[in-house]
Amino acid sequence: MTTGVVLPPLRQNLRLLPGAPDEDGAPRWLLFDTVRNKYFALSAEALYLIRHWQAGASAEGFLLELKTRGHDYGPEELAAFIDFVVSNNLNEARSAEASARVHQQYADQLLGFWRWLIHHYLFIRIPLFRPDPWLSRWTPRLNWLFAPVTHYLLLSLGGLGLVLVVRQWDHFWSTFLHFFSLEGLVFYGVTLVVVKSAHELGHAFAAKRQGCRVASMGVALLVMFPVLYTDTTDAWRLRSRAARLRIVTAGVRTELYLALLATFLWNLLPDGPLRSAAFFVATTSWVTSVLVNISPFLRFDGYYAFSDWLGIENLQQRAFAFGRWRLRDLFLGLKDPLPEPQPRGRARLMVAYAWATWLYRFFLFLGIALLVYHLFFKVLGILLFAVEVCWFIVLPIWREVKVWWKRRRECAMGTGRLLFWALVASVLIWSLLPLHVGVSVPAVLKAQSEQSLFVSEPAVIMEVAVKQGDVVEAGQLLVRLESEPLNFELQQVEEELQLARLLLDRSGSSVQEKAVRAITEQQYQRLLERKAGLLARQERLQLRAPFAGRITQIESLHPGVWVGTEMPLLSVVEPTRFDVEGYIGEQYLDLIGPGSLGVFIADRPGMAALPVQVSDVDIGAVFALPYGELSSEYGGPIAVRRVVDDRLVPEEGHYRVSMILDDISSLGDTDARLPGVVRVEGESRSWLWYQLRRVLAILIRESGF
Structure with missing residues (x-):
C-alpha cells in the first residue's frame, strides 16, 4: 500500500552508469554510490x-503520471523500490524523522563486541593506502608485461623448466624436504608475502588497464593470518564479461607466471641464495595458486572467475537457495516453486555447486576450528573451536532442520521417501543397538619352544650334519665347528702339561726339591683347569639340538665358511606346541579379555583357520614391536616408526594379547613363526555410544590445564 507515502529525495552524489546485460540478455544499468564505492544493478523498469x-x-500521483506516459506500475512495485532506496541510504535525510531513521539503521547495524568477534574474527580488512594515482603513473610504463609476446615467452620458459624438473624430480623433492624446517618456514613466510604482493599488484594493474579505479589496497586478517587484498569494486562498471575475467584472473596469472619463471631459473642457477630464492618462489606460487586461489568454493579469485564465466551474479547465495529447494523436494516432497526461473540444466548445475560447496565448507570450517584451537592458548582455543563448530556448522544445519519441522504437515511422503527414511531410522537404530564387534588383531603363530643357535666365538664350519626340515633328537649334533686360535691355545696347554708332568717325575726328595715340586704341582693344576675350560669351549663349538624338534631357517652353510657370534646359523622348533601372540589397539581394549574366542587366519594361502582362545591381555602398552613382519616397515598392519637403536615403536598404543590354540591337528608342517590376523568376537557395544564416549574422552583430555 502506498497511501500517504511521499517519494524521498535521492542523493545528488549518485551516478547512473550503463551496465552489463542481464543473464537473459536484458539491458541493465548501474547506480554508483560514490561515498561508499558501491554499485547497485538496475533493470530497465527501475531505471x-x-x-x-x-x-x-505522493506515490499515488507519481503512479498516475507514469501511467499517462504508458508505464503501468503497481503500488507494490513502487513500495518495494522505495524500500530499496531507503534501506540502502540512497535518499537524502532532510527531516528529523528521516535523520532518526538513518541513525536507527546505523544503531541496528552495530554489533556487540562478542557478536562482532564471532562475525569478523575470520576475516578483517584493514585498508592501508589508496594506490590509484601511483597506478596511473606506472601502468603505461608496464604495458610490456601484458603483451602477448611476454605471455608466450613465459609459457615457453616455464614448460621447459617443468620438463627439466621432471628429469631431476628426486633432487627437487629432496630440496623441498630440506627446507621443511623452522628456518624453511620463515623463508616460505617471507616468500609468501612477496608472491601475494605481486598477486594483488596483478589485480591492480589489470583493473587500471581496463579503466577502473582501484579504491584501496591493504591487509586482511584471514583467521588472524595477514593476507593482502585489492579493492577492485570498480570492475562492476565494465560491460564486458571478458574484461572482468581478465581482472579477476590477473592475480592467479601473475602467480603462475612467477612459478613458471622461477621453475625455469631453478634449473639454470648454481647452488646458492639465488637458486634457493627461485625454489621458494616456485613452490609457494604453485601451491597457493592451485590449492587456494583457483578453488570455486572459496570467495577468492576462482569463485569470482567461475561466477563470471557462468554469468551468474551472487552465485553462492542463489545456488544455496536452489540447494535447499532441492533438498526439501528430495527428502520431504515439498513442491515449492523454483527460487527463481532458470533453465533445467542451469538449475541442476546450481544445485550441484551448492551441495559441493556445503561439503567443502563442512571440512573447511572443521579444519579452521582445529586450526584456531591450536593457534591460541588453550582456554581461548577451546572457546573459538566451540564457536566455529556451533556457528558455522551446527547452527546452519539446525536452522534448516527447524524449517523441516515447521513444515512437516506439508510433506508428501511417497513410497521412495518412506523407504529412504525407514533406511535412515534403521541405520540410527542399528548404531544404538549393542552389537557384537568383530576385532581384528594382527598376530603371529609361533612355537612355544623355539631356539636360534649361535656360535659362541668366531669359528670355521667343518661339518653340517642336518638340512632344512630335518627332525632331530635332543643332543644330536647339528653343526661341527673349529677355531684355529682355540686349537693352537689347546696345543700350547697340552705341551705345558707334558713339561709339568716331566718335571714332577724327575723331582727328588730333598727339602729344596720338594719346595720346587709344590710350585710345579700348583702350575700343573692350573694347566689342567685351563685345559678343561678350553675343552668346554671346544665342545660349545659343536652345535647340538637343545630339544627334540625340527630344523627351520637354516642358513646356507657349508664346510670352510667362517661365522661370527652375531649370525644365527639355524633354528630348532618343537612342532607339537604352538601359541599365538597378537597386538591390539587401545580403542578395542575393552572388547576382549581372557576367554574370548576367535580364529587365526594365516598369511599363507590354503591354510585352514585355527580356533584360538585369549589367555591374557597385558595391562601396559608395548614400547617396541618385537615382530617386524607385523609392522608397516615390512608391509604389516601396525604403523610404526624406526628409532635410533632400530627399534620399531608403534605410533599408537598397542597391547600384547596372548592366545592358545584349541586344536593344532590341522596345522601340519609350518615354520617357527607365521604372521596373520586373529578375528576375535568382541563384547557387545553400541557404535553411536562408543563414538560419543570417544568425543567425551577427547574433550576431557583437552580440557585439562
Whole structure:
C-alpha cells in the first residue's frame, strides 16, 4: 500500500552508469554510490523510475503520471523500490524523522563486541593506502608485461623448466624436504608475502588497464593470518564479461607466471641464495595458486572467475537457495516453486555447486576450528573451536532442520521417501543397538619352544650334519665347528702339561726339591683347569639340538665358511606346541579379555583357520614391536616408526594379547613363526555410544590445564 507515502529525495552524489546485460540478455544499468564505492544493478523498469523520480510527490500521483506516459506500475512495485532506496541510504535525510531513521539503521547495524568477534574474527580488512594515482603513473610504463609476446615467452620458459624438473624430480623433492624446517618456514613466510604482493599488484594493474579505479589496497586478517587484498569494486562498471575475467584472473596469472619463471631459473642457477630464492618462489606460487586461489568454493579469485564465466551474479547465495529447494523436494516432497526461473540444466548445475560447496565448507570450517584451537592458548582455543563448530556448522544445519519441522504437515511422503527414511531410522537404530564387534588383531603363530643357535666365538664350519626340515633328537649334533686360535691355545696347554708332568717325575726328595715340586704341582693344576675350560669351549663349538624338534631357517652353510657370534646359523622348533601372540589397539581394549574366542587366519594361502582362545591381555602398552613382519616397515598392519637403536615403536598404543590354540591337528608342517590376523568376537557395544564416549574422552583430555 502506498497511501500517504511521499517519494524521498535521492542523493545528488549518485551516478547512473550503463551496465552489463542481464543473464537473459536484458539491458541493465548501474547506480554508483560514490561515498561508499558501491554499485547497485538496475533493470530497465527501475531505471525508468529513477529518471522520472519526483522528490516530495505522493506515490499515488507519481503512479498516475507514469501511467499517462504508458508505464503501468503497481503500488507494490513502487513500495518495494522505495524500500530499496531507503534501506540502502540512497535518499537524502532532510527531516528529523528521516535523520532518526538513518541513525536507527546505523544503531541496528552495530554489533556487540562478542557478536562482532564471532562475525569478523575470520576475516578483517584493514585498508592501508589508496594506490590509484601511483597506478596511473606506472601502468603505461608496464604495458610490456601484458603483451602477448611476454605471455608466450613465459609459457615457453616455464614448460621447459617443468620438463627439466621432471628429469631431476628426486633432487627437487629432496630440496623441498630440506627446507621443511623452522628456518624453511620463515623463508616460505617471507616468500609468501612477496608472491601475494605481486598477486594483488596483478589485480591492480589489470583493473587500471581496463579503466577502473582501484579504491584501496591493504591487509586482511584471514583467521588472524595477514593476507593482502585489492579493492577492485570498480570492475562492476565494465560491460564486458571478458574484461572482468581478465581482472579477476590477473592475480592467479601473475602467480603462475612467477612459478613458471622461477621453475625455469631453478634449473639454470648454481647452488646458492639465488637458486634457493627461485625454489621458494616456485613452490609457494604453485601451491597457493592451485590449492587456494583457483578453488570455486572459496570467495577468492576462482569463485569470482567461475561466477563470471557462468554469468551468474551472487552465485553462492542463489545456488544455496536452489540447494535447499532441492533438498526439501528430495527428502520431504515439498513442491515449492523454483527460487527463481532458470533453465533445467542451469538449475541442476546450481544445485550441484551448492551441495559441493556445503561439503567443502563442512571440512573447511572443521579444519579452521582445529586450526584456531591450536593457534591460541588453550582456554581461548577451546572457546573459538566451540564457536566455529556451533556457528558455522551446527547452527546452519539446525536452522534448516527447524524449517523441516515447521513444515512437516506439508510433506508428501511417497513410497521412495518412506523407504529412504525407514533406511535412515534403521541405520540410527542399528548404531544404538549393542552389537557384537568383530576385532581384528594382527598376530603371529609361533612355537612355544623355539631356539636360534649361535656360535659362541668366531669359528670355521667343518661339518653340517642336518638340512632344512630335518627332525632331530635332543643332543644330536647339528653343526661341527673349529677355531684355529682355540686349537693352537689347546696345543700350547697340552705341551705345558707334558713339561709339568716331566718335571714332577724327575723331582727328588730333598727339602729344596720338594719346595720346587709344590710350585710345579700348583702350575700343573692350573694347566689342567685351563685345559678343561678350553675343552668346554671346544665342545660349545659343536652345535647340538637343545630339544627334540625340527630344523627351520637354516642358513646356507657349508664346510670352510667362517661365522661370527652375531649370525644365527639355524633354528630348532618343537612342532607339537604352538601359541599365538597378537597386538591390539587401545580403542578395542575393552572388547576382549581372557576367554574370548576367535580364529587365526594365516598369511599363507590354503591354510585352514585355527580356533584360538585369549589367555591374557597385558595391562601396559608395548614400547617396541618385537615382530617386524607385523609392522608397516615390512608391509604389516601396525604403523610404526624406526628409532635410533632400530627399534620399531608403534605410533599408537598397542597391547600384547596372548592366545592358545584349541586344536593344532590341522596345522601340519609350518615354520617357527607365521604372521596373520586373529578375528576375535568382541563384547557387545553400541557404535553411536562408543563414538560419543570417544568425543567425551577427547574433550576431557583437552580440557585439562
